[in-house]
Amino acid sequence: MNAEAEAILEGKPQSMGDLIDWRVTQTPDTEAFRFPDADENWHSLTWQQTRQQVHELGAGLLSLGVGQQQRVAISSNTRIEWILIDLAINAIGAATTTVYPNTAPEDFQYIVGHSASKVLVAENAEQADKLDGGDTQVAAVVLIDGEGDGEHTLSWQQLIDRGKQLLADDPDCVTQARAGVDLDSLATLIYTSGTTGRPKGVELVQRNWIYVGFGADKLDIIQPDDLQYLWLPLSHVFGKCLIAIQLAIGFTSAVDGRVEKIVHNLGITKPTFMCGAPRIFEKVRATVLSSNSTGIKGAISRWSFSVGKKSHEKRLAGRPLSGALGLQYKIADRLVFSKLRDRLGGRMRFMVSGSAKLYAKVQGWFYSAGLVIIEGYGLTETTAVSYVNVPTDPRFGTVGQPLPGTEMKLGDDDEVLLRGPGIMVGYHGAPDLTAETLVDGWFHTGDIGQTDAEGNLTLTDRKKDLMKTSGGKYVAPQKVEGALVAAIPFVSQAIAVGDGRKYVSALVTLDADNAKRWAAVNGLAHADYDEIVRSEAAHHAVQHFIDRANEGLERWETVKKFTILPRELSVDDGLVTPSMKIRRENINKQFGAEIDAMYDKEPDYE
Secondary structure: OOHHHHHHHOOOOOOHHHHHHHHHHHOOOOEEEEEEOOOOOEEEEEHHHHHHHHHHHHHHHHHOOOOOOOEEEEEOOOOHHHHHHHHHHHHOOOEEEEEOOOOOHHHHHHHHHHOOEEEEEEOOHHHHHHHOOOOOOOOEEEEOOOOOOOOOEEEHHHHHHHHHHHHHHOOOHHHHHOOOOOOOOEEEEEEOOOOOOOOOEEEEEHHHHHHHHHHHHHOOOOOOOOEEEEOOOOOOHHHHHHHHHHHHHOOEEEEOOOHHHHHHHHHHHOOOEEEEOHHHHHHHHHHHHHHOOOHHHHHHHHHHHHHHHHHHHHHHOOOOOOHHHHHHHHHHHHHHHHHHHHHOOOOOOEEEEOOOOOOHHHHHHHHHOOOOEEEEEOOHHHOOOOEEOOOOOOOOOOOOEEOOOOEEEEOHHHEEEEEOOOOOOEEOOOHHHHHHHEEOOEEEEEEEEEEOOOOOEEEEEEHHHOEEOOOOOEEOHHHHHHHHHHHOOOEEEEEEEOOOOOOEEEEEEEOHHHHHHHHHOOOOOOOOHHHHHHOHHHHHHHHHHHHHHHOOOOHHHOEEEEEEOOOOOOOOOOOEOOOOOEOHHHHHHHOHHHHHHOOOOOOOOO
């Protein structure tokens, strides 16, 4: 561990349980969380109140026999109870196994069984029922929503009641339970998406979370008086790392994982920052573009964003806008940009994109409207945060510079290698895979990148995903897919295909809501989704936007043919992972006929 990393960890709490106590000593009466109830009324918890509930839940887990570093699995959407039970698990020195609530029963049982989880905390009976028929060590199930029998299945309140009783008999039981837990103790098992097979259990220890929390604090991006809107899946390392960062810095989080409520709740909570996956930002942009596509309103919107694009160079350089451009930008701001910012709460200082590559065109579109999206980079194996931009000096197209204390070098084929206290200790029960991935302390990410003179990292693609045309040209599918998603206002997913072929083609799916908005003003107002997908008008429109996307691609990367699929790709059909990463091998198999049809008579595009 280098000197910078050692300095970050020096004198800091030794575990997440200690970090909770430390935060309470710093700001006991400051608001920690706010969250909605079943009637959409928002409530708040201070840090002191948060710790009280965490200790009650932790004592409840102790009453079920959970011991140090034993696993408790959580399968729930993002909500305040997820955070409280996760903190409670760490408060007694145990470890959390995270499970996506959209995980299929077979993988659900594998994760819970492979992790040797002793207790399952399930959002409802539907989640708990996924255990049926599985070979696991689960001795008790806790339902966040639902009734329990008080023995093998407990309601949320029953767990709390058991904890209160134990605390009454032994007030120090939670603190004593984690005695001896230190930076090297297991804190979390997070299973990777499983794009190429069974999910792999990533072992993250207390050090990983403490480092990420205080390392992010060193960046001075987030302030204690900030308000985060937290909707990201806490089953994902990106979502969960935000809790460690919040504990280290002390800001407030408004918590609600319902994606359909994001825009509505932004107007209510008025956050100052929000983190998200690229798809959320792409969807907001697509909605605005499809809503303002025609008439005077559309013309004003297009003019405004063209003015915003012209402003980039001066604004990024910190120079004031003057003359005609300055006047035009003020008009565009009043007519269009201010309304977009108001829809996001009106106080948004910046947003953070992670978990996948954000296309620079999308980032620039938001910047035109005065909304800064900074891009970061990390993996489950690196506790989510390895690189990050800063909102005061965003470098579009890059993921910024390393988190203080993290080291990077480029290996063979420009593969990104990382080293530092954020790196996992290994894969659970897989020493050979660990040894293959962690070599001399360097984690081999599988991502390909390059750095500029200032150390900003640009990622090009996943090493294993690179396609090679029959003409010998390498194509990064994520670059092509990002260009298509950014160019087509009503596209939902884009998958580049063509490995071993003469040229690149694409499978695309349409976003139902935005496709219907487009159809309403293009002569298909009464058409259903299937009719839109099959329509000649939709194909002409998609071709038009693909032609525009091709203008920003190298000749050998351009998309020559495409097929609109009749449905969006889903977890249920095995084509995307629970974290919404595409399973290329499965897609190539399931849509093999559609892919082959685009190459039946291959013209010579070389």
